Amino acid sequence: MRNILNLSKVKKTKGNKNFLIAETITPYVSLDFINKVYEGDCLDVCKKFPEDSIDLIVTSPPYADAREWHYGGIHPNKFADWLLERTKEFYRILKPTGTFILNIKEKVINGERHTYVIETILGMRKQGWLWTEEFIWHKKNCYPGKWPNRFRDAWERCLQFNKNKKFKMFQEEVMVPMGGWAEKRLKSLGKNDVIRFESRTNSKYGKNISNWLGREMAYPTNVLHLSTECSNKNHSAVFPVALPEWFIKLFTGKGDLVLDPFAGSGTTGVAALLLDRNYILIENNPEFCKYIIERIQNEGRNKKPDQERIFRNSKISAQCAKEAKHQQS
C-alpha cells in the first residue's frame, strides 16, 4: 500500500485514543480504515483489511487492455488469472452476508469475443463464490456506429457473486412504478389471470396476474436501463452514479460498508456517501486519486462520511487496534 489519502478525521475518546465506543451494552469499536481513498494495487491494499468486513463490493476492473492508453491494462489472455488473484482477496474481506457486483464486458479480439469473463466466472466458482445472478446494464444513450460483423455494443454485464445463498437484500428499495402495463393489462383480466395459470408453452412458470391488481409498485427486472456518463472528462470509463446507487440500495442498509477496489473516478464512493453508507475506494493511479478526493467533496454535497460506524466483530476490533497503534507510532 503506497499511500492513504484520508478524507475524514478520527474521532477520539478520552481513555481510548483512536476508538469510539458506542453507547450500547456490547462495546463496539469504530474502524479506522473506512471512508478513505487508498492509492495502490487493490491486491496489496485489500490484504491489509480484516476478513469479513465489507458489506458490498461494486466495481468495474480495467477492460483488459482496451484502454491501455488511458490507465494501463492486462493482456486478455492473462486477464482472468490477474483478476482471480484479486477476487480471492475480495472473498476473504467480504462479509458472509455480503455481495460482489462485477461490471465487466468481454473485448472483441480478431473478430470474436474473448473468453476471459467466462474463465473468470469459472475460476471464481472454484474459489468458493456463488454466481448468483447476472444483471444487464443497458446503455440507453449508446452512440450509433457500423461494424462489419456485429452491431453496436449497448450493454454490459453486472455479475452478482455471493459467499452464501442467503445474503442481505432489500428488494423493496428498488421497486418501480407499475406503469402503463398495469393500467392496460390489469383492466382486462381474463379467467386465466386470476388463478396461478400454467403458461401456454407449458414452461412451468405460471403466474397469477391478479395478485398485482391495485398495486402501484412492482419489483424491477434484472435489466437496468441507464445512460452512460458523458460529462466526466477526467476518466474515460466512468459509470453513472445511478448504477452503484441501485446495487447499494438493493444490497446494503444505512451505515454499511461499500468497497470499490478499481475506483477510477470514485463514482461508487459518491453513491455510497449520498446514500449514507461508508466507503473504501482503491485506485492505483495517483492522478485519479486526487480527482476522487475533489469529486467526493463536491458531489458528496459536503456530506461528512459517517466515521462513527461501528462493528461487532472482535477480529475487526483487534485489527483496528493494531492499525491505530501503527498509525500513532
Ligand SMILES: C[S@@+](CC[C@H](N)C(=O)[O-])C[C@H]1O[C@@H](n2cnc3c(N)ncnc32)[C@H](O)[C@@H]1O
Ligand atoms: C474501468 S475503470 C473504473 C471506473 C469507475 N467505475 C468509475 O466510475 O470511474 C478501472 C480503474 O481501475 C484502475 N486500476 C487498474 N488496475 C488497478 C489495480 N491493480 N488496483 C487498483 N486500481 C486499478 C484504473 O486506473 C482505472 O481507473
